[in-house]
Amino acid sequence: MIFQIREDERKIFEVIGQAAAALGFPTYVVGGYVRDRLLGRPSKDLDIVCVGSGIELARRVADNLHPRSRVTVYKRFGTAALKHHDMEIEFVGARKESYRSDSRKPTVESGTLTDDQNRRDFTINALAISLNDHDYGSIIDPFNGLEDLEAKRIVTPLEPGKTFSDDPLRMLRAIRFSNQLGFRIDPVTFRAIKENRERIKIISWERIATELNKILLTAKPSIGLRLLDESGLLPYILPELAALRGVESRNGRKHKDNFIHTTKVVDNLAERSDDLWLRWAALLHDIGKARTKRWEPEAGWTFHAHDAVGERMVPKIFRRLRLPNDRLKYVQKLVALHQRPISLTQEEISDSAVRRILFDAAEDIEDLMTLCESDITSKNAKKVQRYLENYEQLRERMREIEEKDHLRNWQPPISGELIMETFGIPPSREVGAIKDSVREAILDGDIPNEYEAAYAKMLEVAAGMSLQPVRE
Known part of the structure; x- marks a missing residue:
């Protein structure tokens, strides 16, 4: 030819x-x-x-x-x-x-x-x-x-057991190519991946992360993620994700399979954004659920504080996979905050609550909202539409408050340096306490986000600590 x-x-x-x-x-x-x-x-x-x-x-x-x-x-x-x-x-x-x-x-x-x-x-x-x-x-x-x-078939040129034993990275490449190209892995080849899965332990974490990144950047990452699970490779690479697998039932009540849910969230996110690190946030957003799963007779299955637990788990995963430190805080922040927006759609939303999510998410608020919208995996179309409408209403409130209070990428009007200079004190707990009080007053709407009001609040809080200005 x-x-x-x-x-x-x-x-x-x-x-x-x-x-x-x-x-x-x-x-x-x-x-x-x-x-x-x-x-x-x-x-x-x-x-x-x-x-x-x-x-x-x-x-x-x-x-x-x-x-x-x-x-x-x-x-x-x-x-x-x-x-x-x-x-x-x-x-x-x-x-x-x-x-x-x-x-x-x-x-x-x-x-x-x-x-x-x-x-x-x-x-x-x-x-x-x-x-x-x-x-x-x-x-x-x-x-x-x-x-x-x-x-549309993935096959090794030589005997697959030897191919994968010689270079175990090829097992991840088989899954990645299957995902990227829409090819199926030949059954004999896939069986050899299962049989040699433990060999992946000799591969450097940097090379493993490269293949994971390429899987996450595909149009439908769930294909590769599920193949990693079916092949038995996932527990060696991302045991925290593998731990989400399975459904448990008690008294006729069961929870969803959080691994399958996660793969759907990543696919939803992939339809909305090609940002690799936002996709990592989707992959890890529920990572704390395996550790927080509890059965409560009245409530059923619960995963209380899985967002906070997941936030603490992210650094270990990043260190193990040698993922870049400059993206760690971003992913960690989104994992920590991913429950907050939905809580703001389920109750009467106060301006203070909206200010706080704007302050905490800062420049990543749009990415957070995209993640939350991707987290809707219900098969009930009416329920999905209702959730999306609620998020759109929250976005509108955010726009209104942001236009009024300018909280995105916000720097408080009163700095630690100004507090120390005003009261003649060194770095101390008092400085942090004054700064926090001014910030909370602005976020609660007690004072406007303006220098004069913030300065007056600083003097008021300091007076309560028996601190007086040392300059006019």
Whole structure:
């Protein structure tokens, strides 16, 4: 079969092919780019495999490009990369690999194209296109990857048990590709994932997090999340999420499956936003429910304070998965606050309560409301509509109070520095108490959000502490 080369590909393929011919290196486009092009998916990452030195080929290609490209060399891995227009191109020499049982880092040595295809994770990723004169454009498909593309099937090129034991990260990649592409995992391949699930423990948390992020960024993350659960991988990766699985019944009363609920919330959120960290907040929003589940004869199943417990659990999860510290507080805040808006729709809403949620959520109030709307998973369409209308009424109240009080991203009019300067006192509990009293007075609506009123309140509170101004 001949690959249909597009005009935008032709020039770069020709430059690579000519450089390879001059060096005497048989050269091929391999892997994801071939797969995605055959599926009609966009791809800007081009993987080039040559039987020779990938670094030498990259340098020759860069010299032949106009304008000349800069080559980044990764000598330790024997690879090189360059950027051409909007395309990222990586070059590597064909190689074969062997693994030890206690590591996913292989022993690597030079090999043939066949050796290189043998080490690929799945048949659909082992497809190659020749850039050589004698068979230019031919698709080289030793494992019937084209058939698997047509059948929308994830299959390993070699025996799946060995494939996953050698490099357990491939188990997560199988699930991620299934989720991204809408493919099913071959039953024999999926059984091998189950049998080798414990091997995931040798994979670094950074690599696991990368695959989790890619699953969360799919159009329907629940597919990947449920496959992680069905495969038995979830308890090794996110035991807190796995603990939500299942339904318990007493006296004819049962609670919902909080794992299934969570996957639906993440899907709902994915329809509203492509923000990765907002999706993480959706994934973790009910993480405290397993620890707070209680049976109360009068109330039934309860999960009191699961939002506060979940807030305390988030940092440990972030540390374990090596997720970025600069997004921790954001996710933690949304988990902590996700119950607040619904409580404001179930009672007479006071201005003070609305001010407090605006103050506590600050610049993330819109994301919080999006999370809360995504948290509606009822199958009753009328109930869903009622909840959404209630949230819209709350949004309107927020807009009215924000317009009047300007509380989003609010900084109190009275700072700790002003308090210390006014009363000639060092940093102390008194400073914090005065500051808190002024803030609470503004949030309760006792005084307007203005400097003069806040200053007068500061003097009043300080007088109650026997503090007097030391300056006019």
